[in-house]
Amino acid sequence: MEGTPDQGAGAAVTAEGLGVKGSRGWAFREVALTAEPGALIAVEGPSGSGRTCLLLTLTGRMRPAAGQGSVGGFRVPQQMARIRRISALAHVPGVSELDPVLTVAEHLRERALLQRRFGDAARGLLRPRRERAAASRAAIDAAVQAAGLDLETLPKGPRTAVRDLERLEALRLSVALALISRPRLLAVDDTDLKLSDTERDEAWALLRGLAASGTTVLAVCSQAPEDAVVVSTRPVEADAEERAETHGPDNKDEPENEPESEDEDKNKDEEGAADALAETGRA
Known part of the structure; x- marks a missing residue:
């Protein structure tokens, strides 16, 4: 059926x-x-050029x-809530961040619980608790493996706090958390x-x-790899000059308006709220 997401396939993206x-x-x-x-899509441009805004829009x-x-x-922009349901954010500062005091295991368990509560189909909630718990463990294991995160090599294994992770390890954890929901579109900021x-x-x-x-995969970066589909957010020169004259240099790559929060489909209000909670909770 046209317009119905296919869980097993990636999402084509056009703009x-x-x-x-x-x-x-x-x-x-x-x-x-x-x-x-x-596709591997690279959003390339300098800091302050709207890269994160484009990631959040798509x-x-x-x-x-x-x-x-x-x-x-x-x-x-007509079906933004439905796009939220087939996409996931990994490492987007100010939107989907790791909590430095929580351990790797705590992050993974929390995300799996959020997915069980808000992300899974309603019929999945009718399964026995033991079966749902086993499914969550399997989802965590698959996501961790796909992200290349070797828990046993961490300083304290799964009990390692995020603040003790190296930058690449933290990135892998963020990706693993996003993959738990099996998204068709994975978005990564500041790759x-x-x-x-x-x-x-x-x-x-x-x-x-x-x-x-x-x-x-949609990844924000300063320099894109050669094999990626590259989209640039470099500002129009006149616009950049106008902003500089009026407001001074803009060194932040932050959204200029609020992220989409209202479900445009009136009969999907509860699902949209669940999406928002799952994505703005601790990642």
């Missing part, structure tokens, strides 16, 4: 003339993109001011931030492998 505008002008504008299911969490697009057959050349290669190898397995 035409897409733009987000806030109180200080355009965060980005005139973005065009065409990517097949299972995952249904920020409404654009101009243009249109589609994710997995769902329309932007190459504070990584050495070797670590950067490992991070892209991870995302490339996820894309090869069928999940569409």
Whole structure:
């Protein structure tokens, strides 16, 4: 059926003339993109060029001011809540962050519980508790393996606190948490931030492998790999000059408007609330 998400397939992503505008002008504008299911999409640009805003827009969490697009057959901006339900965020500062005092195991258990409570189909809640717990453990194991996170090599194993993780390990944990919901579109912010050349290669190898397995991957970066579908958010020169003259330099890559929070489908209010809770809770 057209417009119905296919759980086992990545999401095709398109955009035409897409733009987000806030109180200080355009965060980005005139973005065009065409990517097949299972593509590795790199959002390339300098800090402050609206990269995170584009990531949030294409995952249904920020409404654009101009243009249109589609994710997995769902329309932007008309079906943003449905796009939220087929996408997941990994490491998006201010939106989906790791709690430094929680352990790796605690993060994984909490995300699995959120998925059981808010993400699984209603019929899944009717299964016996033991069966649901086994399914959660299996989902965690699969996600951890797909993210390449070796729990036994961590300083204290699964009981290692996030604050004691290396940057690449934290990135892998964020990806694992996002994969628990088996998204069709996985979005990762600041992919190459504070990584050495070797670590950067490992991070892209991870995302490339996820894309090869069928999940569409959308990754924000300062420099895209050659094999990625590249979309740039570099601001229009006139807009950049106007912002600089009016407000001074903008060194932050933060959303200029609030993430999408209202479900446009009136009969889906409760599901939209569940989505919001699952995504804005501790990641």
